[in-house]
Amino acid sequence: MSEHQDPKPSPPNSGDGWRVLSYLIGGVLVYGGIGFGLDRLFGTEFLLPVGIVLGAGLTILMLHFRYGSRS
Amino acid sequence: MTAGVPTEFIAPGPQSFDLPPIIPGVDWFTKPVLVAALSVVVIVWFYWAAARKSAVVPSRLQFAGELGYNFVRNSIARDAIGSAEYMKYVPYLCGLFYFILLNNVAGTIPLIQFPTFSHIGWAYVAAVMSWVIYNAAGIKKKGVWGYFKHQTMPAGVPLWLMPLMIPIEFISNILVRPISLSLRLFANMFAGHILLGVFVLGGEYMVFESGKILLGGVGIITFIMGLAIAGLELFVQSIQAYIFVVLTAQYIGSAISDEH
Numbered sequence: 001m002s003e004h005q006d007p008k009p010s011p012p013n014s015g016d017g018w019r020v021l022s023y024l025i026g027g028v029l030v031y032g033g034i035g036f037g038l039d040r041l042f043g044t045e046f047l048l049p050v051g052i053v054l055g056a057g058l059t060i061l062m063l064h065f066r067y068g069s070r071s
Numbered sequence: 072m073t074a075g076v077p078t079e080f081i082a083p084g085p086q087s088f089d090l091p092p093i094i095p096g097v098d099w100f101t102k103p104v105l106v107a108a109l110s111v112v113v114i115v116w117f118y119w120a121a122a123r124k125s126a127v128v129p130s131r132l133q134f135a136g137e138l139g140y141n142f143v144r145n146s147i148a149r150d151a152i153g154s155a156e157y158m159k160y161v162p163y164l165c166g167l168f169y170f171i172l173l174n175n176v177a178g179t180i181p182l183i184q185f186p187t188f189s190h191i192g193w194a195y196v197a198a199v200m201s202w203v204i205y206n207a208a209g210i211k212k213k214g215v216w217g218y219f220k221h222q223t224m225p226a227g228v229p230l231w232l233m234p235l236m237i238p239i240e241f242i243s244n245i246l247v248r249p250i251s252l253s254l255r256l257f258a259n260m261f262a263g264h265i266l267l268g269v270f271v272l273g274g275e276y277m278v279f280e281s282g283k284i285l286l287g288g289v290g291i292i293t294f295i296m297g298l299a300i301a302g303l304e305l306f307v308q309s310i311q312a313y314i315f316v317v318l319t320a321q322y323i324g325s326a327i328s329d330e331h
Contacts, residue, residue: 066225066227
């Protein structure tokens with residue numbers, strides 16, 4: 001209820017969780033996709049899981065750099 | 072509805088969303104179109120009536136209108152975009168919020184009972200609109216190349232990791248955002264409508280059409296559970312409208328922000 005002109009932000013980062021989720025999806029999508037493509041190229045089948053795990057790991061690392069120092 | 076004659080139960084599924092045209096022959100005029108049009112009429116009427124006789128001491132309607140507008144203006148737009156530039160985006164965010172809210176809640180309102188956004192096309196259009204707006208806002212502020220750099224270079228990451236991070240940042244900012252916006256809204260409305268349908272139609276079938284006393288008792292419990300689910304759905308419908316608009320505001324805010 002902010003009918004008064006209070007400058008106080010009520011929920012500071014209410015959408016951060018959803019943004020983090022979109023990063024996680026993005027990371028898995030990019031590196032999983034690269035792994036999938038390389039699998040098709042070389043006829044192997046271990047690069048897709050490697051890519052997915054790598055993508056998730058890199059995303060977590062990025063989130064650490066981006067949001068970790070804030071609090 | 073005559074008891075004692077067992078009939079086959081057809082569970083609600085995706086086919087429940089294929090609704091016939093309201094006027095035979097006019098194929099585009101289906102229930103979601105009607106609900107969306109009604110919602111626009113209601114919103115326009117409400118804000119027109121609330122703003123018509125603006126007074127220093129507001130009438131009850133004006134007060135309600137101001138409360139609704141201030142909610143989006145202050146606790147969504149200003150918090151997410153920042154007090155310098157948020158006013159430009161308030162009309163869009165406010166209209167979007169009440170449009171989605173009304174169309175979602177239409178899934179609970181008796182006799183209407185159809186959430187427009189359970190047809191995915193509506194969710195796609197809403198998400199694409201937000202996508203175009205936050206990208207356009209960023210490009211207008213920073214230029215094409217500056218905005219592109221802004222959206223692909225994550226802040227605080229050491230330089231040697233940058234090449235690995237840039238594709239993640241790009242895909243998640245440009246591609247995953249609109250998809251997740253639309254899918255989240257659509258899937259929540261779709262699943263909620265089916266869930267409600269299963270409970271209510273299942274309860275109705277067990278009580279009136281199964282012809283078994285014992286199933287009738289279970290059916291009554293199912294029906295009561297359905298009412299509880301309807302309450303939960305009302306909550307989900309409001310929350311989804313809120314999340315959609317908060318995220319749109321945050322995307323705009325991050326597109327035009329100076330630091331990332």
